[in-house]
Amino acid sequence: MVRRSADLVIATVLFFLVLPTLLVVPLALNDASYIAFPPQGLTLRWFEAYLSDPDWRIATIFSLEIAAATTVVATIVGTMAAIALVRGKLPGKALLQVLCLGPMIVPPIVFGVALYLVFSPLQLTGNLPGFVLAHSVLAVPFVVVIVSAALERIDPLLELAALSCGASRLRAFFGVTLPNLAPAVATAAVFAFLTSFDEATVSFFISDTGGKTISRKMFEDIDFNLTPVIAAVSAIVVAVSLLLMGAIHLLNGRQEQQ
């Protein structure tokens, strides 16, 4: 009996954890123009409203561009750094490791305000270079942590074996280590993309009227102009996040099977 009621409590907690995420789907399909639950008839008009609104479209495309560029920068820079940290004879390694994780520790509000202060005189607010710089800083710790962890598991003797067979450093790395590392690099890239696409606090501060990310536009609409279109946008954002999460899951599953 105690066991049964404890299970019930746990099930309730787990349900409440996913409830807010799942709630946006019925809200987005609801025909009423106010928040009604259960839905009063089904419609896709809020999705249509989203797609036909130029403001939303511009913000979405801008966010996708930023996330794509951030993924490239953070994945390359982070993977190189992870190799140096795990395999390199590097002076001050411990300090460098702490520095790499710094962007995860500093409160996003402090980071956002600091970037706004430095970026606005340089005209880096509201444009691609500014966002990519900011988001790369936020995404790079994930890449370093994920790739380092994978690299620790790959035996350095494999690379040494290639060297002893006459391969150059470069050839040994690209022929032996990198193929083993690829699933981790791909996982890190997905994390970098999601970090950038979902990031809200820093984006809020370095946006301007001309250059807004989808998260900044969502923040404004939730704050001032609460329409069901927000539910449709939320449903799309949730779908994108869950699809990418599924991709990570598959990548890791394959890695574990090997």
Added chain:
Amino acid sequence: MTSSLARQSAASTFRGLLTGSSRHYSPLLAILLILPLLILLAAGFVYPVLRLVGISLSEAAPFEPYRRAFENPLYMQVLLRTFRIATVVTFACFAIGYPTAYAIAHMRGRLAKLGMACLFIPLWTSVLVRSYAWIVLLGRNGIINNLLLDMGLISAPLKMLYTEGAVIVAMTHVLMPFMILPIHSALRSIPSAYEQAARNLGAGRMVAFRRVTFPLSLPGVFAGCVICFILAIGFYITPALVGGPGALMMATLIGQQTIVLLDWPFAAALSAILLVATLLLVMVFRRALSFSKGLNSVH
């Protein structure tokens, strides 16, 4: 001729390997590999944060903004409220999260996968989406109020949104996975033989838990609490959206000072206070945090 040369060079390379000199990349190569990251962090992180802190000290009277923050009862209230809300949220996350982590750690097969999915789905759902969902749930004409009205439990809608309670509920929901994941991984790493041994020696279920399992899970508990508290004191989005003027927190205050009032030295001083509080917490609890462990549990 060529093959003997190749064999010779292979042999000499192998001797080099045995001495361990090529086990690692040379310092020069390592520095070249890490240089792009250092440039990125210097330009996009270290310089801006130092510049912000610098502004708070560059006034004619360098500590004036700090004096204002600590002497004005209004700002003191915001500071104290931030720490109070963070404490309550951390405690709520622990009280609800520990049994949940324990239950998930003891699930098997499909059920365990489902349990983990319930943690990862909210973790990777935008904070904005989750805050929006809480507005819809808690609002004056929201789902909870309508439900209670329909059931006849209340006669007029309750004021739940834009209160401190709403901030606490929504923040607890957002931060819960950060508490459950480290505790879950700590619990999973305890061999089940330990608890069985305690049971064999005559301990009851509760005693075995209290004296064996719980103490061994404490590193996970500390990590979860520190991560939750640190994230909570710097939270911007959720309190800004679901909190009212009476539930103003540090991050929202900093945002107001920069965007609305343009009082940079004061915003910088508040930021520096938040930054120092965070760094102190990280330093004090560094061992419990053991970052790579805490972060690996995120995916």
